[in-house]
Amino acid sequence: MTRSFFKGLAIRALVVVVLSLSFLLVCYYKTKSDYNKREQAQYQEEFGSLLMASEYRLLNTSILKDFQDIRYVYSAYDESGKLIGYILDVAMDTSYGFIHTQLCISENGENLMDLRIVEDKEAAITLTEEQLEELKSQLKDARIPVAVNQQLVPDVPYQVEYDPLLGLHDGIYYSELPEVSKDGYLDYVEIEVRGGRIVRVEWDAVNATTKKTRSQDSINGDYNISGNIWAEQAYRVQNRLVLVQDPMKLAMKSDGTTEIIDGVTMKISVFVQLVNESIANSRSMLTKDMYLRSKNPESSDPNETDPETKEDVKETTTETDGNTSETTLSSADTPTPMPTVPATPTPTKVPSQIGVVGGEDGVVQGDTGDILSESVDGIPLSEIRTYIEGLPDAQNACSATLSTINQAYKFMREYLNWVG
Numbered sequence: 001m002t003r004s005f006f007k008g009l010a011i012r013a014l015v016v017v018v019l020s021l022s023f024l025l026v027c028y029y030k031t032k033s034d035y036n037k038r039e040q041a042q043y044q045e046e047f048g049s050l051l052m053a054s055e056y057r058l059l060n061t062s063i064l065k066d067f068q069d070i071r072y073v074y075s076a077y078d079e080s081g082k083l084i085g086y087i088l089d090v091a092m093d094t095s096y097g098f099i100h101t102q103l104c105i106s107e108n109g110e111n112l113m114d115l116r117i118v119e120d121k122e123a124a125i126t127l128t129e130e131q132l133e134e135l136k137s138q139l140k141d142a143r144i145p146v147a148v149n150q151q152l153v154p155d156v157p158y159q160v161e162y163d164p165l166l167g168l169h170d171g172i173y174y175s176e177l178p179e180v181s182k183d184g185y186l187d188y189v190e191i192e193v194r195g196g197r198i199v200r201v202e203w204d205a206v207n208a209t210t211k212k213t214r215s216q217d218s219i220n221g222d223y224n225i226s227g228n229i230w231a232e233q234a235y236r237v238q239n240r241l242v243l244v245q246d247p248m249k250l251a252m253k254s255d256g257t258t259e260i261i262d263g264v265t266m267k268i269s270v271f272v273q274l275v276n277e278s279i280a281n282s283r284s285m286l287t288k289d290m291y292l293r294s295k296n297p298e299s300s301d302p303n304e305t306d307p308e309t310k311e312d313v314k315e316t317t318t319e320t321d322g323n324t325s326e327t328t329l330s331s332a333d334t335p336t337p338m339p340t341v342p343a344t345p346t347p348t349k350v351p352s353q354i355g356v357v358g359g360e361d362g363v364v365q366g367d368t369g370d371i372l373s374e375s376v377d378g379i380p381l382s383e384i385r386t387y388i389e390g391l392p393d394a395q396n397a398c399s400a401t402l403s404t405i406n407q408a409y410k411f412m413r414e415y416l417n418w419v420g
Contacts (some may be wrong), residue, residue, distance in 0.1 A: 014161040026215075047074065050104040050114045054079045056087070059415075063353050065409045069404075083107045088411065089118075090404040094334050096396040097124030105144070109412035110385075112142050112405055119378040125400045131391055135398060143385035147376040148395075149215075149235070160288075162244050164197040167283040174288035175277035177270065180208045183223075187214075189274035193282050198245055201238040210285050219386055225263035230386050236264050237271055247272045248278075263382055377406040 053076035064070060069092035076085045085107050091100040100120040105114040115136065117126055127135065139146065176188035185205035192200035205214040215225035218230035220342055227233065240250060240261050251260045256267035279292060284297040391398040 014099055029368070034385055043074070046101075047076070047104075049142075050087060050102060050116065051076050051082060051085050053077055057083075059086070061415060063411065063414050067407065070411055073310045073415075085388035086412070088408045090407055091118075092404055092407060094125075094400040094403045096400040098123040098291070099397075099400045099404060100260065101257070101401060103408050105408060105412055108144055110411075112139055112146070115401070115405070117401065125397045127394060127397050128390075129402070131394050131397070135388075135391060135401065136389075138362050138388040139386075139405075142388070142414075145376070145379050145406040146386045146388060147381075147384045147404065149387045149397060157175060162249065164245050165279060168193045168196050168198070168279065169282050169285050170194055170196070171282065171285070172288045173278045173286070174291050175274045175280040175281060177274070180207070183214075183272070183334065185209055186213045187270050188273060189271065189278050191275065191278045191282070198242055198279075201275070203234050203238055203274070215387070225266050226262050228382070229415055230266065232381075232384065233264045234268050234271075235387060236261050236381065237268055241275060244399070245401050247275045280360050281316070334374050377408055 007030075044052065047056060055077045056074045057077070059073040059075050061073075061194060064073065069090055071089040071091055073085060073089075074087040076087060078084050086105045086109070088103045088105060089101075090103060092098070098119045098120075100118040100122070101115055102118055103115045105111070117125070117132060150356050172190060172192050174188065177186055180186045183208050187203070187205040190200075190202040191198050206212070207217065209212070210217075212222075214223055215231035215234060218225070223230055225233070237250070241247060244250065250272065252258050252260050252268055252272055256269035258264060258268055263337060281287075286294075308347055375381060
């Protein structure tokens with residue numbers, strides 16, 4: 001055998017090896033491609049209703065070890081390879097029970113794009129289809145994190161640092177401006193009194209043209225002011241009043257602003273005016289219904305006789321001897337029926353039992369802290385970007401769902417290196 005023979009044999013062997021390797025590589029990539037296609041098809045079937053994408057990639061990051069409630073995260077890409085969002089699977093124990101959700105967050109981590117509640121045998125909390133659709137409509141394109149309006153109202157009305165105002169009667173009281181303000185909204189305030197204390201305050205305004213509220217317009221970007229959005233600033237003012245009870249303690253300055261409520265830069269003069277009127281209504285027992293009837297007489301009982309055509313009224317009284325007598329009163333003299341109540345309400349606790357801790361008006365001192373939490377799901381109120389009305393018939397389930405959204409926000413903030 002010559003040298004050229006061995007050389008040719010080696011070349012043929014090399015060619016066979018190259019062809020074999022090429023064949024194996026082609027088979028490998030073909031198999032991998034088919035597997036990836038099947039895998040992406042499964043992802044599209046699972047996540048497509050939340051966010052349809054050309055490719056989903058499991059996110060491997062060490063940050064997940066700090067978020068045990070988040071089972072996995074996928075990043076989603078379109079056909080050009082552009083990132084279009086994230087899919088997060090969140091299963092967590094909340095103070096309301098266990099809940100399992102899947103969420104779609106925008107690529108910048110700022111907006112909730114969609115959500116669904118996963119049917120899990122471990123889950124103690126769920127929503128009906130109607131409730132879920134209502135919640136999703138309130139959260140459509142919402143900036144995260146999210147909270148429910150009035151979520152922080154205290155349940156125990158007297159565990160606070162400030163004395164209640166005297167003479168308040170339990171009930172719901174209301175007041176509104178006599179006319180639409182320059183910005184086109186009609187402001188109103190509603191307060192709820194329990195145990196002689198103000199336990200809930202709602203300040204908002206209705207647009208005279210669109211009938212939308214100023215808070216919702218501010219959330220949607222249709223109403224803008226300097227600093228935080230109007231809804232957030234109003235929320236802080238409301239909660240501060242629930243804490244201090246007296247609008248004087250909001251320390252409003254001559255220009256209508258206050259410096260003692262963090263994050264509030266707008267004027268609060270209208271709020272103080274309407275709160276004082278609502279407080280006066282509480283002291284005189286002019287309830288919300290009575291107030292609205294007095295403002296809109298035509299909405300009163302349709303069977304009631306028109307005051308201008310009302311005939312004289314005969315009042316029947318019973319004497320001590322059992323005989324009855326009738327007294328004719330003119331319509332102008334007919335007394336307005338009022339509920340029978342003690343002249344002074346019975347407070348849950350007298351002021352001396354509450355234990356005042358502060359000194360200067362509007363300033364909380366001591367180590368006890370406010371009963372009104374300054375955070376939602378561990379997120380400072382200053383970070384809350386959206387407030388919703390929630391689900392009155394499923395408050396616990398709604399709050400639990402929002403907790404999973406806020407947990408997803410915490411992860412996204414950490415993952416995208418946001419400054420908290």
